[in-house]
Amino acid sequence: MADKNKNSGFTIKLKHLLIVVFIFISAVPLFFSLQYLNQYAQNQYREQVGEKLEALSLIAKQRILTSVARLEDSAALIASRTQMRAYLAQWGQQQSPELLEQINKIIFDASAAVPHLHEISLYNNEGAPLTSTIEASLEEKLLSPPVKGTKVQAEPFENSLLLTAVTPLILDRKKVGYLKVAFFADFLLELIEERAGLGTTGEWLIVTRSAEGHALFVTPLKYDKNAAFTRIIDKAQIDIPTTQALLGNEILMDQAPDYMGQPVMAYTRYLPKQDWGLVVKMHESEIAQLTVEFKRVLLLLETVIIALAVIIGVIVSFYIAMPIERLRSFTQKVSSGDYSHNVEPSGWLEAKELTHSFNTMTKSLRDLNENLLKKVEERTQELDKANQRLLELANKDELTGVNNRRYFEERLGQEIKRAKRNGSSLALVMLDLDYFKVVNDTWGHLAGDQVLKTVSQKLQYCLRDTDIIARIGGEEFCLVMPDGSYDGVIAHLERIRIDIAALKIIYESHDISISCSMGLAFCRESDTIQSLMERADDALYLSKNAGRNKLSDENGVVQSVMASNTEAKKTGE
Numbered sequence: 001m002a003d004k005n006k007n008s009g010f011t012i013k014l015k016h017l018l019i020v021v022f023i024f025i026s027a028v029p030l031f032f033s034l035q036y037l038n039q040y041a042q043n044q045y046r047e048q049v050g051e052k053l054e055a056l057s058l059i060a061k062q063r064i065l066t067s068v069a070r071l072e073d074s075a076a077l078i079a080s081r082t083q084m085r086a087y088l089a090q091w092g093q094q095q096s097p098e099l100l101e102q103i104n105k106i107i108f109d110a111s112a113a114v115p116h117l118h119e120i121s122l123y124n125n126e127g128a129p130l131t132s133t134i135e136a137s138l139e140e141k142l143l144s145p146p147v148k149g150t151k152v153q154a155e156p157f158e159n160s161l162l163l164t165a166v167t168p169l170i171l172d173r174k175k176v177g178y179l180k181v182a183f184f185a186d187f188l189l190e191l192i193e194e195r196a197g198l199g200t201t202g203e204w205l206i207v208t209r210s211a212e213g214h215a216l217f218v219t220p221l222k223y224d225k226n227a228a229f230t231r232i233i234d235k236a237q238i239d240i241p242t243t244q245a246l247l248g249n250e251i252l253m254d255q256a257p258d259y260m261g262q263p264v265m266a267y268t269r270y271l272p273k274q275d276w277g278l279v280v281k282m283h284e285s286e287i288a289q290l291t292v293e294f295k296r297v298l299l300l301l302e303t304v305i306i307a308l309a310v311i312i313g314v315i316v317s318f319y320i321a322m323p324i325e326r327l328r329s330f331t332q333k334v335s336s337g338d339y340s341h342n343v344e345p346s347g348w349l350e351a352k353e354l355t356h357s358f359n360t361m362t363k364s365l366r367d368l369n370e371n372l373l374k375k376v377e378e379r380t381q382e383l384d385k386a387n388q389r390l391l392e393l394a395n396k397d398e399l400t401g402v403n404n405r406r407y408f409e410e411r412l413g414q415e416i417k418r419a420k421r422n423g424s425s426l427a428l429v430m431l432d433l434d435y436f437k438v439v440n441d442t443w444g445h446l447a448g449d450q451v452l453k454t455v456s457q458k459l460q461y462c463l464r465d466t467d468i469i470a471r472i473g474g475e476e477f478c479l480v481m482p483d484g485s486y487d488g489v490i491a492h493l494e495r496i497r498i499d500i501a502a503l504k505i506i507y508e509s510h511d512i513s514i515s516c517s518m519g520l521a522f523c524r525e526s527d528t529i530q531s532l533m534e535r536a537d538d539a540l541y542l543s544k545n546a547g548r549n550k551l552s553d554e555n556g557v558v559q560s561v562m563a564s565n566t567e568a569k570k571t572g573e
């Protein structure tokens with residue numbers, strides 16, 4: 001039945017079931033949560049990079065605007081010199097070397113106080129060069145000067161970059177010429193060199209619009225040092241951040257191609273007054289690399305957390321299952337009858353209570369078992385006694401208490417064997433009370449019983465421990481006397497015969513006397529129980545025939561010297 005239950009269906013140990021359940025309810029959701037967190041964190045990280053690019057580009061744009069405004073202010077301050085404009089107006093009328101000298105004096109004076117200055121040049125109304133703090137500048141005509149206000153533009157200069165501010169000079173509401181102030185644009189070069197927070201691939205791009213409307217780089221590039229005023233991006237390539245910047249869009253671009261076709265994350269800015277585009281960008285590969293690092297850390301964390309969840313799961317499962325496992329093996333012992341053990345209560349509260357109940361139950365079973373064993377032992381002892389008693393009853397004569405015929409024959413057989421084996425002597429005596437019928441007839445059957453009991457007691461008293469006495473008939477007894485010499489046995493039997501004859505048995509105030517006749521036979525090698533008893537019986541017959549109260553062997557009546565003396569005393573001979 002137990003095997004049938006064991007084999008029916010799928011079986012699983014509680015601790016294993018708990019481990020599986022625990023992993024499913026903790027580690028699996030944890031795994032998916034961490035995966036989601038991983039994805040979420042990556043997106044967050046990309047968003048952070050985007051926000052950083054947006055913030056950095058805004059700051060850079062403000063820095064450029066501020067710097068340009070400062071240049072414009074410097075140019076405006078020089079243009080505001082009235083004397084210079086007055087001389088320039090006179091120059092239109094009369095062109096004298098003295099006048100030019102006066103003009104030169106003013107612009108050289110002005111140049112001394114302006115930081116980062118490259119040149120100050122003056123042009124006439126048609127844009128033709130008039131004078132300059134730098135000789136070389138007098139060779140070129142002013143290209144498309146502004147009608148009104150100041151026009152700032154970037155120009156290459158040797159290995160450097162110039163920002164020129166061209167402004168019309170007005171005197172008494174009449175234009176008298178143009179002022180061009182050129183500054184070294186060190187702040188722009190410093191800006192593009194500053195790549196803090198942009199990783200190893202981050203870069204600043206500043207573009208202006210070429211004559212054809214394409215994006216023309218004004219500063220050297222990280223990956224192309226000669227790009228300034230040489231490299232362009234076709235205006236048709238609108239997915240490129242620099243094009244978007246010049247289109248006036250200030251946006252974050254994901255996976256956009258840069259000037260080398262590499263995918264980048266970029267933020268575009270536009271400076272409308274200067275018609276410049278400003279772009280800050282980082283390679284997508286570097287951002288991905290950073291998220292890969294992050295991912296790796298998260299994966300490690302994930303592994304540690306899940307491993308911890310599994311370990312905790314296993315520990316918890318064992319914590320729950322172990323008390324039950326212990327109780328199971330305990331109940332197995334109890335069911336096999338071993339009540340000697342107790343289980344130490346451990347684990348969770350209910351398990352402790354259950355263990356305590358099991359211990360109490362086992363103690364009750366143990367006590368019950370011990371009581372049962374004690375009772376069984378008592379009953380067994382009683383039974384043994386009863387059996388002993390039964391055996392005694394089966395072997396004893398009920399009236400006299402001496403052995404009965406059944407026991408006698410059994411013992412006689414053993415004694416014959418023993419005597420033959422040891423070569424020792426064995427005497428068998430048949431003893432019969434004389435005229436017992438007369439006792440019965442005279443004093444009654446109960447008196448006869450009393451005589452039988454008294455003679456039995458006398459015989460028991462007279463015989464040795466090794467001798468056997470048995471009542472084998474109504475008034476007939478048998479004596480088995482091992483290891484005695486012929487003379488010794490004769491003397492002993494004569495003493496018994498005389499003692500019995502001397503007995504005064506009192507029954508209901510009557511004195512009753514009795515005598516006995518005995519037949520003696522010593523065991524021979526050829527004897528059986530039957531033959532030995534027959535020979536003893538024959539000897540008894542001789543005693544009876546000889547007048548009773550005699551001891552005979554196979555040769556006739558024997559009388560010891562002691563008996564002869566005793567009987568002689570009695571008769572007075």
Ligand SMILES: Nc1nc2c(ncn2[C@@H]2O[C@H](COP(=O)(O)OP(=O)(O)OP(=O)(O)O)[C@@H](O)[C@H]2O)c(=O)[nH]1
Binds near residue numbers: 438474
């Ligand atoms: N009271 C009593 N008498 C018994 C018992 N068993 C046998 N008897 C009597 O013993 C008597 C035996 O008588 P007999 O066989 O004639 O022997 P006897 O009278 O002793 O004469 P001899 O043996 O020839 O000397 C009978 O009267 C039996 O009834 C017993 O258990 N109790």
